[in-house]
Amino acid sequence: EWAKRVHGGAQPFYIWVEDFDDEHVYHKERFVLHEAKRAETHVVAFTIPLFEPLPAQYLVRVVSEAFLGAETVVPLPLSSLRLPEASDEHTPLLDLRPLPRAALGNPAFEALFRFAHFNPVQTQIFHAAFRTDENLLVGAPTGSGKTVAAELCVLRLLAAHPGRKAVYVAPLKALVRERLADWRRKFVESLGARLVELTGDVSPDVHALRTADVILTTPEKWDAVTRGWQQRPYVRSVGLVVIDEIHLLGEERGPVLEAIVSRMRFIATRAAAEGAEGAGVRFLGLTSTLANARDLADWLGVGL
Numbered sequence: 001e002w003a004k005r006v007h008g009g010a011q012p013f014y015i016w017v018e019d020f021d022d023e024h025v026y027h028k029e030r031f032v033l034h035e036a037k038r039a040e041t042h043v044v045a046f047t048i049p050l051f052e053p054l055p056a057q058y059l060v061r062v063v064s065e066a067f068l069g070a071e072t073v074v075p076l077p078l079s080s081l082r083l084p085e086a087s088d089e090h091t092p093l094l095d096l097r098p099l100p101r102a103a104l105g106n107p108a109f110e111a112l113f114r115f116a117h118f119n120p121v122q123t124q125i126f127h128a129a130f131r132t133d134e135n136l137l138v139g140a141p142t143g144s145g146k147t148v149a150a151e152l153c154v155l156r157l158l159a160a161h162p163g164r165k166a167v168y169v170a171p172l173k174a175l176v177r178e179r180l181a182d183w184r185r186k187f188v189e190s191l192g193a194r195l196v197e198l199t200g201d202v203s204p205d206v207h208a209l210r211t212a213d214v215i216l217t218t219p220e221k222w223d224a225v226t227r228g229w230q231q232r233p234y235v236r237s238v239g240l241v242v243i244d245e246i247h248l249l250g251e252e253r254g255p256v257l258e259a260i261v262s263r264m265r266f267i268a269t270r271a272a273a274e275g276a277e278g279a280g281v282r283f284l285g286l287t288s289t290l291a292n293a294r295d296l297a298d299w300l301g302v303g304l
Helices: 120-131 146-160 173-190 206-211 219-226 246-250 254-273 293-300
Strands: 010-019 025-034 057-064 071-077 136-139 165-169 195-198 214-217 238-243 282-287
Touching (some): 120 146, 146 165, 146 173, 165 219, 173 214, 282 293
Parallel strands (some): 165 214, 165 238, 238 282
């Protein structure tokens, strides 16, 4: 029973989580119980590590800061928990024979690449990128040729789904312009495809966007454009979205990238429900550093 003269207006407690042998403290925090809320149920949320093999239990200890001997211990059973199966976060690089450019099976496509053979990373992803429409997440060190993965997916789109558009999303306008200069030589001069830059500095007219095969843009610009997708038919005709530097999802601009992917998925689902042929949207994520590859792959819909 609360006595104002003894307990005052609030009582502080310490809560910590320890192992059964009292060797490690996995969590600790100070909790203040106010008189006005003493009859309410309070929820304390915290995160603690788990190790294998699982111990039988952890102990949650609550100790009064003001009164000696005023404490309680609550066991937290762990034996019934089922941990997710351990899995490799990254795909191992296989020892494959490098594929020649002839694997593209199209002389015009082969002429786009100045090398004779694809490197080990490109060889391993070649089939998934160029022969299927599966979503992909490619994480490899800088200089390993990840851009070729995007180019293979674009070529797949041009060959297998004519009339559908590819959208390349990069975090910086400088990166967009760099890719535009490179792809203008490859896709425009060699294949006759139409490229359009859509950034804060360049805003093409509606006709250019409608007739473009590849749109190169920044996250904020494409987010703004896709918000009005119902009035913009060219947005509904997108069949491939390439997101470069996708690890920025965990930084300040992350919500914009999340909005882009979620909205494009919704548009594709809506178009499929209306019976539009070939309405699916393929996603390709490119990154050089990534800790939670499996979580991001699940979010992108990558089959593992």
